[in-house]
Amino acid sequence: MAWLDSYPSIFSDADKAPLNEIRAECKPLIHELSNILDSEQRRILKGKLQQYKRKYIQLYYTKHTRTIGEGIDWDKLERISRSNELKRLRDMKAVRGVNPLNLNKLEERILALSKARCTSLTEEHLKDSYRCTWCSFPETLKGIADINSEIEEIHKSVAVISNEWTNTILNEIETYRDNIELLSDPEKAVIVEIGAERRLPDEIAQDSITALNNLFSELREVEISPREIVDFIFSEFSVLDYEAFSRKLEEYKEKILERGEKRNIRIKRREV
Numbered sequence: 001m002a003w004l005d006s007y008p009s010i011f012s013d014a015d016k017a018p019l020n021e022i023r024a025e026c027k028p029l030i031h032e033l034s035n036i037l038d039s040e041q042r043r044i045l046k047g048k049l050q051q052y053k054r055k056y057i058q059l060y061y062t063k064h065t066r067t068i069g070e071g072i073d074w075d076k077l078e079r080i081s082r083s084n085e086l087k088r089l090r091d092m093k094a095v096r097g098v099n100p101l102n103l104n105k106l107e108e109r110i111l112a113l114s115k116a117r118c119t120s121l122t123e124e125h126l127k128d129s130y131r132c133t134w135c136s137f138p139e140t141l142k143g144i145a146d147i148n149s150e151i152e153e154i155h156k157s158v159a160v161i162s163n164e165w166t167n168t169i170l171n172e173i174e175t176y177r178d179n180i181e182l183l184s185d186p187e188k189a190v191i192v193e194i195g196a197e198r199r200l201p202d203e204i205a206q207d208s209i210t211a212l213n214n215l216f217s218e219l220r221e222v223e224i225s226p227r228e229i230v231d232f233i234f235s236e237f238s239v240l241d242y243e244a245f246s247r248k249l250e251e252y253k254e255k256i257l258e259r260g261e262k263r264n265i266r267i268k269r270r271e272v
């Protein structure tokens, strides 16, 4: 059972102590060949091994349940992923000027956590297999530790993203206020309502997205990844003095300005 040592975040030393104790008790019994041949000693050894197995099953089963089984509020994750708030964000990300990066990350996380779910294991199964035959816990849990607290974080993130995007959109409406009169009457009505309510409707219709995108039609989105900037700055030399560094930054800024008028440019973080 040395593999338990490979997952110190799941099986702590305290968890393994009772198992190690039994192992230590078995050692002298196995050490002497005469013990193995002696039926009384064999009986003791067998008892110890059974005890070991029982304790192991208990430990494994408890950890499995608490980490990815019934101990996790899977219903809550399900509710979040089906929630109107999340659906609303999926609609909102089609609005020009909004950066979908954080939502995409959140959706990937929901998927990764859902995949870790395993509620099939029973203690009975562990009598024939030392690991869960459905998920091989904890092997598949790379980068996943406390799922309940992650679900809590995801829940909060939905509100944080929604706030950020609402502010972005309201600010852009303000920026392009003069263009409202160029819109059709129904589009004007949508924008005026969003401006007055200071929020987007609970159900975001395609008409609202189109109205916003038409209002923001001059807006130029420039996506850049952290990697891209760094590669550009160090494209000629891997060491720069301050002046050279500053020149490269200016060059990069000018390259962005080639994409449109300064007031219309929005720089979006992208990740690859």
Ligand SMILES: [Zn+2]
Residues within 6 Å of the ligand: 064, 118, 119, 120, 121, 132, 133, 134, 135, 136, 137
């Ligand atoms: Zn499992």
